[in-house]
Structure formats: C-alpha cells, structure tokens
Amino acid sequence: MDQLIWPAWPLPLGALLPVALALVLTALVGEAGRRIGLPRVSGYVLAGIVLGPLALGWFDANDLASYRLVVDFTIALILFELGLRLDLRWLITNRWVVAASAGEMALTFALTFGALWAVGTGPRVALAVAAIAVGTSPVILMHVTNELRAAGPTTDRLLALCALNVTVSLILLKLLVGVLHGTHAGWQLALLHPLYLLLGSALAGALIAAAYLGLRKIVDPTSEQGLAALIALLLAALALLSALRLPTQLAPIIAGAFIKWRDPRPHLWPQQVGTVGGVLVIVTFMLSGAAVSAGELFAGAGVGLLAILVRALAKLGGAMAFGPVSGLDLRKSLALGVGLMPLSILALLQAEDVRLLYPEFGDRLLPIVVAMAVVLGLLGPIATRRALIRVREHRRGEHS
C-alpha cells in the first residue's frame, strides 16, 4: 500500500522530464540565435544536433522512431499550409514560374547526380541524393517567412518553388525506390508501386480538401473549434495514409493547393495554430538531431559537401536563368536562388524511410544526406532570411 502512496526513490520520472528539458533548451538556443540576428530555426537545428547522439546523446534514432507521429504531424501541418500558398491559378497565368521551377529542379538533379557519379558514388546512391537535393526544407522556409512576415514576389516564388520542389523530390525518390523494388521483386512492382503512391496521394489530397471545405462551412476556421477540426482532420488523414502505406507528405500539399484552387479566399490560420505549430516545430528540430550521429556525419562529410556545393550552384543558376522571364529582376532572382538553400528534417526522413525498406542501400545514402541536412539546416535559414531582407520583402524584423 505504502508503495502507492509514497514516492519511490530514485524518483521514477520517466521520459517526460528529459523531453521537457530538451524543449526548453531548444527554445532557449533559438532565442539566443534570434538575439544575435540569426533565424530562430538555425538555433533549433543546432540544439537538435547537440542534444542528439552527436554530442549529448539525449535522443537517438529509436526516439525519432517513437516520436515519429509528432514529426509527421508537424510536417503535414506545414505542408498543408504550404500547399495553400501554391496558387494554381497564378501558375497557369504565369507559366514561366513553372518553367523556372522545372529548370531549377532539372539542373539540381542533373548536376548533383553527375558530380556524385563522377566521384565514384554508385549511380543509385547518386540518383537518390540528387532526388533529395531537389527538395527544399518546407519547415525552415515557412518558419523564416512567417518570422519575417515576408510578402512579395520573391517570397511568393520561394514558397511556390518550395512546394513544387518538395512534391517532385518525394516523387523522384519514390520512383527510385520503385526501381529498387524492381531489382528485388520484379518490374510490375517497380511500376505499380510508385503509381499507387501517386494516385493514392492525389486522391487522399482531394478527400482532405473536400473535408476541409465542408468543415469550413460549419466551423469558423479562426475559432477554437476550427483549430480542433483542422487538427482532427489532419490526424485522421495521417492515420488513413499510414494505414494505406501512402507517404504522409504528398497528400497535405495536394490538399492545400486544391483548396486554394476551389476557394481562393484567404485561408489564414487561427492564432493558436501558430502557437501549436511553433511548439511542434521546436520539437521536430529537437528530434531531428537524433538522426545525426558522429560516425554518419563524418562518413558522409566529403560527398555531402560536394553535393551541397553543386546543389547551391544549380539552384542559383536555375533561379538566375529562369527568374527574370518569370517577372523577377536579377537581384531578386539571385535572392530566390539563395532562399531555396535550406534542407533539413524532411530530407532526413526521406533517407530514413529508404533505409527502413532497404537497410544496406540506406546505410550508404543516409550519411551523405545527414551531412547535407546538418550544414543546410544550420546555414540555410540564415541564407533565406538574408535574401528576403535584402530584397526588402520582410514586414517584420530589421528596420528599413
């Protein structure tokens, strides 16, 4: 009886206290970053790396797996919001934006693959890294643009290109995994599986959109009930997507874009989503460090740095070549290229998911992606922030 009344010693605190402490620490590092003029996200990434196996070891890959739902939910929430920024009407009116995006992605994919292949990384790993390199971190971009309350032509393009990059990067990697399936299980699977993933995601996206538009008629999206409904909708969608073994990232983007297409009214988040989203972003970056171990980081450092360099050249080149025809001047095109630099948690998850299916292949892929995500997770947000301030599209932040 006593055992149930009096506390045991040492106190059985479980996993909550370290998580709470880590959360505070991450928030504090983010705030410290802000005070010296860095984006908060850079601080979160740094704290995540320090808390992970690389330094303090508070989290490891197992923790990432057990908190995966939180991370997936955060990313789904952000991708849904990013999808709402992907205005298809605009892309139809100004097809040069799509051309700029296609050019920039093609260049990134081709150059990254070429460079990695040239230094002797096997063609499949080179293809996988190239596919991941096409992507841009939606979490970082949304966070930095929200932090600056950025708005204007560069910001619009940055977010549209980010949404397209994420979508194409995910599809390219799925296709590559399809090829891996083909090697292991025959060509039908290689063809059918990516097709299932794509069509399934599109259908799921349309369903989420229809449900959201229906809910919007019943509850005010800016009210407390609206927040509950939105969270419930995304959680249900995640449950369904996981059960159907569909990727959890594509459907939210598609849903967002579909909603903006059907109902061009402003779909603005209630204040609470910003707060909830902010906490989740901190948690996500805190956990992302769990994927970064010293061995992997150093194993992938050389090739990773080469990939970073080539990717940077390709994104800049693509943006500079195609930005002006889409209506940006050269200075803003440069800012667009610089703004596309960040790569982080989503890239890590993409690599991690490949490793779950094909451990041996994943073990060769992950170190390179870890090195890229660490560098571009820390420096990428700084680049994006500077670029947006440089073209004076920030509504908050530095004086002007």
Next chain:
Amino acid sequence: MSLETFASSRALSLGVELELQLVSTHDYDLAASAEDLLRVMARKDVPGDVKPEMTCSMIEVSTGICNDYAQVAEELEALRAALTAAARRLNIGICGGGTHAFQDWSERRIFDKPRFHYLSDLYGYLAKQFTVFGQHVHIGCPGPDAALYLLHGMSRYIPHLIALSASSPYVQGKDTGFQSARLNSVFAFPLSGRAPFVESWAEFEAYFAKMSKTGVVESMKDFYWDIRPKPEYGTIEVRVMDTPLTVSRAAAIAAYIQAIARYLMIERPIRLSEDDYLVYTFNRFQACRFGFTGSYVNPETHEQRSVADEVEASFARIEQHAIELGCDEALGELLRQVRDRRNDTAWLRERHGAGMPLPELVMDQCGRWMGGGAM
C-alpha cells in the same frame, strides 16, 4: 526657392491621379510589390503614367491631360486593364479604398527614392502612417487668379467630395466610425488643411516667398492642402477624395469636379470671403465622420442641412454644365446613389457587418477593382 510661374493650360482640362493598394493574394495584407509592378508596367504602352509612392505597397496611376469624362473613363479603364494583367502575372492584388483595412503601419517600408527617404526622415512614423490612398483631380485654369478663385470656390464642395468618395472606414483592423478615416492621417501633417485666403497670384507669391524664407517649405509639394494650386501644370489639384473602389466611380467624381469648376468659372456665383472658412473644418469633419448624413453649414447663410441634401442641390446647380461637358449621364448615376445614401464605405460596412472577415473584404475590394465592377 521661388514659386514657379503659373503655366498655361486649357481651361477645364482634366487629369486624374489614383493611389492604389498592392496586396498579397495569400493574406490580403499590403505587400512590398511596387518595384516589380512598376518594372512590368514600364514595358507596357498605356496612357498616362504609373509612379511609385511613399511606401513599397502603393503606386500612383495618372491619366494624361483629358478633355472630358469619357476620356478620363477610357484612360483609367486602359490603365486598370494593363495593371490587372501585370498584377495577375505577379500574383498581386490591386484595390481601391482610402485605407487598407487591417495593415500594421509599422510594417511598411519606405520606397527607395531620395524624396521618400527625406520625407521619412522629416516626418518619422507619420511617413509610414501615410500609407493611405487618395484620388487627386487636376483642373486646368485659364490663369493664376482664376485658379485661386476656383480653389476657394471649390472649397465649399469639399464635404460633397468627401461623402461621395468615402471608402476608408477601417484603420488597423478596426471600424473607426468615420466614413473617411484617411483624411485624419493627412491632418497629422503640419502643412495640411486649407490654403491661405489670398485672391490674387501676386499675393500668393508673396505668401510663398515668406513661407520659403522661414525654411519650412521648398516647393508646392511641401503643402498637403486639401486643394492646392499646381503652377507647373497650370491647374488646381483637389486632394480630399479617398480612392474609390472602382475606376468608374473615380471617373464620375472627376466629372463632378469638372462640372462644378465650369459652373464656378462661368457663372462666378459666389463672392469669396475669408469667412467662408469659418465653417470649413466643421463641415469637413462632419462629412468625414458621417458621410451623407453629416450636417453641412452653408458658409453664407449659416443654414444647416444634411450633406446629402446639399450634394443633391449641387447636382441641380451644375446640371446644365454637366450636359455641356457630356457627363450628365455619369452624374445621373452618381445622384441616384446619393439618393440611396450609397457610397463605397456603405458597401464595405455592409459586407463586414454581415460577418465577412477583413482579409476577405480586401479580396472582394480587389475583385471589384481588378474585375472592373460597376459603380
């Protein structure tokens, strides 16, 4: 610096300037898009001009020198169509309205041009708070003395113009209770309000020379008066109007001013007096606060009536001139709206009052302006 000589212009010629809001199509808050829009517009062949304004979320479009309502309407429509096409390409929303309903003034950036930086240094936060949007109408004058007669005569019609054009009930996300809250921002400037009561250009030159010697002003641009002479154009410039929500309303208001100007110039119906200005600020306030239902005190008889009654009466006085100028049909439509007590502020309040959130209201404003909706 001395005052420029009063240029010659065709009497009753007409020029219209409209300051417009540039908003993001995501949240419908103001966005820093002026530079890009101006760059795209520079390649287009449009009548008149498109220029930057104080902050990066506003532009000013102007017609060339026009003869009549039809030409103003045609040029404004051509500008509107070209701007709309450019804005769609850039993913920007463009709208009228004297204020943005919920923008935060502290988030505005000063447009990168020496004069705007100078004004920002001089006026501090007032410069960013000056992100308000007006319609200016120039009327050609046969000579400088006639310009001053027209200026003081037109000052009696300021409440009419405020009530007709009012489209700024919301400031910083709140209903101010005013029909035109924009003019309160203009009033913060030290050299705003009414022009001094002088009736001859020689006296005006003397006044300007004295002001210039104090070091307070360098050019006519430093005066933010409701109506000011514009010697380099040979015009007077009426500046009290909010930018209407449609170009057709802007053209109709310009036509109304032209008809009043013709009536004043030809009939010379009033004897000017400094005492006219005794009720000027009161009348102006009533029109800003209550629009058509405000009270108007006749400067001569001191009789009080509603602004709407006074506006209706003015339509009767200028009817013949409107016919001569070919704008009687447009003014007829405007008069019908006065009788219904309808202006753009009523349109805005009706929607927000029915529960439409402000960002959606701004989206509808953009639809109205870009889609070219009727008056």
